[in-house]
Amino acid sequence: MYNVIVWFKKEGITMSIPFRHSAGFGKRMEYYIIGLMLKEGLDCYVPLVDDDGIDVVVRKEDGSFIEIQIKARSKDVKEGNAALFAAMTHSERDNYYFVFYSEKMETMWILSSQEYLKECTTNKTGKNLGKRSILFNGTRTDNTTGKKIEYTKPQFEKYVAKDFSRFCS
Numbered sequence: 001m002y003n004v005i006v007w008f009k010k011e012g013i014t015m016s017i018p019f020r021h022s023a024g025f026g027k028r029m030e031y032y033i034i035g036l037m038l039k040e041g042l043d044c045y046v047p048l049v050d051d052d053g054i055d056v057v058v059r060k061e062d063g064s065f066i067e068i069q070i071k072a073r074s075k076d077v078k079e080g081n082a083a084l085f086a087a088m089t090h091s092e093r094d095n096y097y098f099v100f101y102s103e104k105m106e107t108m109w110i111l112s113s114q115e116y117l118k119e120c121t122t123n124k125t126g127k128n129l130g131k132r133s134i135l136f137n138g139t140r141t142d143n144t145t146g147k148k149i150e151y152t153k154p155q156f157e158k159y160v161a162k163d164f165s166r167f168c169s
Helices: 021-037 113-119 153-157
Strands: 006-012 013-018 043-045 057-059 065-073 082-086 096-102 107-112 132-135 139-142 148-152
Touching: 021 043, 021 057, 021 065, 021 096, 043 132, 065 082, 096 113, 107 153, 113 132, 113 153, 148 153
Parallel strands: 065 096
Antiparallel strands: 006 013, 043 057, 057 065, 082 132, 096 107, 139 148
């Protein structure tokens, strides 16, 4: 994906506006993930209004439905935060899943509501009191290149998903 900058001058001031503003990143990633689900043959239904944390509803092979929230981090995030999903409000829900995607790490994690609540941390103080966070990645230095590498923490490897087969059965 290209980030094209449009330059213009107004009254002697030079300004730049990203062609694709970062505010639209989340919506673009939702449709990207939904597109991948469709390519795998899943029956996907997209709500017109996202006021209940549901980005897509999937009909499973047995005719039941699951609700899915998609969260994504861009490749431009601060080093060490490639898979940090913070300040989320969530209470346990049946038939509810999260798809977390890190563009920088090119990695996707799928967790049920119950798994997320088991693995996340809850803020005990501050402006985000009661909100939840999860950090899937750690950072280490490559001995050969000396560069920092972000990797999936071992306790989260079981949630790494290459496809959406978890939603099929």
